[in-house]
Amino acid sequence: GNSVTQMEGPVTLSEEAFLTINCTYTATGYPSLFWYVQYPGEGLQLLLKATKADDKGSNKGFEATYRKETTSFHLEKGSVQVSDSAVYFCALSVPAGGFKTIFGAGTRLFVKA
Amino acid sequence: ETGVTQSPTHLIKTRGQQVTLRCSSQSGHNTVSWYQQALGQGPQFIFQYYREEENGRGNFPPRFSGLQFPNYSSELNVNALELDDSALYLCASSLAQGRTYEQYFGPGTRLTVT
Numbered sequence: 001g002n003s004v005t006q007m008e009g010p011v012t013l014s015e016e017a018f019l020t021i022n023c024t025y026t027a028t029g030y031p032s033l034f035w036y037v038q039y040p041g042e043g044l045q046l047l048l049k050a051t052k053a054d055d056k057g058s059n060k061g062f063e064a065t066y067r068k069e070t071t072s073f074h075l076e077k078g079s080v081q082v083s084d085s086a087v088y089f090c091a092l093s094v095p096a097g098g099f100k101t102i103f104g105a106g107t108r109l110f111v112k113a
Numbered sequence: 114e115t116g117v118t119q120s121p122t123h124l125i126k127t128r129g130q131q132v133t134l135r136c137s138s139q140s141g142h143n144t145v146s147w148y149q150q151a152l153g154q155g156p157q158f159i160f161q162y163y164r165e166e167e168n169g170r171g172n173f174p175p176r177f178s179g180l181q182f183p184n185y186s187s188e189l190n191v192n193a194l195e196l197d198d199s200a201l202y203l204c205a206s207s208l209a210q211g212r213t214y215e216q217y218f219g220p221g222t223r224l225t226v227t
Contacts, residue, residue, distance in 0.1 A: 032214045036218075041220075042220055042221075043203055043218035043220045043221050044156070044203065044205075044218040046215060046216070046217070049215065089155050089156075091155075093214035097161065097163075097168040098144055098168040098169055098209060099161070099169070099214045100171070101158060101216065102158070103148075103156045103157075104155050105153075105154055106153075106154070106155050
């Protein structure tokens with residue numbers, strides 16, 4: 001079956017610290033991989049994506065590389081800001097009729113000034 | 114270009130009642146997916162509609178049903194509400210195009226079942 005496992009939170013960092021949120025997946029076939037971010041009281045926003053092995057998705061200083069050999073898609077940022085405080089979801093999408101998206105449980109990030 | 118909108122924002126219902134949630138897709142998008150997000154968890158896929166037909170379904174019972182209209186707006190209907198149905202319900206629109214699978218989410222409807 002298809003599943004996504006991401007590191008449990010909360011993760012608490014000081015401003016300008018380096019961020020890594022681990023994500024591994026199990027999938028039949030070749031999924032597309034995503035990171036979504038959810039700010040308090042809001043819906044999900046697409047942060048970045050990668051559609052094939054070795055692709056690197058990047059946006060707003062965040063990066064993640066699609067690693068087929070380790071079935072991973074870890075999220076990184078070199079220097080976090082207080083405004084990055086949110087819940088981050090790793091997800092995969094596979095064809096299923098149209099397509100089906102499976103989300104991880106989410107990792108809450110707190111960034112202190 | 115308008116984004117994805119959902120109504121109502123919040124809703125309180127009693128166990129056994131029925132509820133209808135609404136979603137307006139982003140302009141030009143022909144696919145809508147619905148998700149249930151329980152507190153502290155990731156969204157769970159309920160179903161997807163493409164050109165007014167159900168196009169895929171997750172592990173939800175038949176009392177969860179939906180519609181997509183010619184203008185690509187959509188409804189989620191839940192019958193015989195249970196306490197465990199309390200959650201944030203998210204809709205997401207997308208344009209079926211190859212393997213893009215890129216979705217745009219609405220702000221959600223918070224349903225509380227008492």
